[in-house]
Amino acid sequence: MSVRKSAPPLKLADYYMGRDKLHRHELTRELRANARETLRRVNRLLRRAGFVCRISSGWRPAAINATVPGAAQGSKHLSCLAIDLEDRNGRLDAWCMANLAVLEELQLWLEHPEATPGWCHLQTLPPRSGKRVFYP
Numbered sequence: 001m002s003v004r005k006s007a008p009p010l011k012l013a014d015y016y017m018g019r020d021k022l023h024r025h026e027l028t029r030e031l032r033a034n035a036r037e038t039l040r041r042v043n044r045l046l047r048r049a050g051f052v053c054r055i056s057s058g059w060r061p062a063a064i065n066a067t068v069p070g071a072a073q074g075s076k077h078l079s080c081l082a083i084d085l086e087d088r089n090g091r092l093d094a095w096c097m098a099n100l101a102v103l104e105e106l107q108l109w110l111e112h113p114e115a116t117p118g119w120c121h122l123q124t125l126p127p128r129s130g131k132r133v134f135y136p
């Protein structure tokens with residue numbers, strides 16, 4: 001019997017949400033590298049925070065991003081530089097807000113919790129404002 005010491009990390013397959021099949025031509029080598037790096041940083045964050053989270057939105061091919069209500073045209077989800085994690089009770093958002101030094105260390109930026117009710121948006125590139133916590 002094995003004892004699980006920590007939560008299983010998020011997987012690339014979860015991040016692609018099956019979209020790598022139908023939209024394979026859009027998923028370039030650069031995007032795949034971005035996705036790996038996004039998961040690497042976010043998995044480190046979740047380990048530090050001690051949370052187990054599901055991905056509510058990972059990679060968004062252009063055709064899918066266009067159907068997401070409120071999604072930005074230049075959304076970082078298009079280029080595999082952003083992730084949304086389920087966060088119904090806001091606990092992960094609250095943890096991030098209380099641990100901005102960890103976000104800085106891991107080079108992650110957070111959409112302001114007021115703008116993301118029910119989920120937590122993290123990205124690996126700074127927004128134009130450069131602020132660690134930003135409004136979309």
Ligand SMILES: [Zn+2]
Nearest residue numbers: 082083084121
């Ligand atoms: Zn997002």
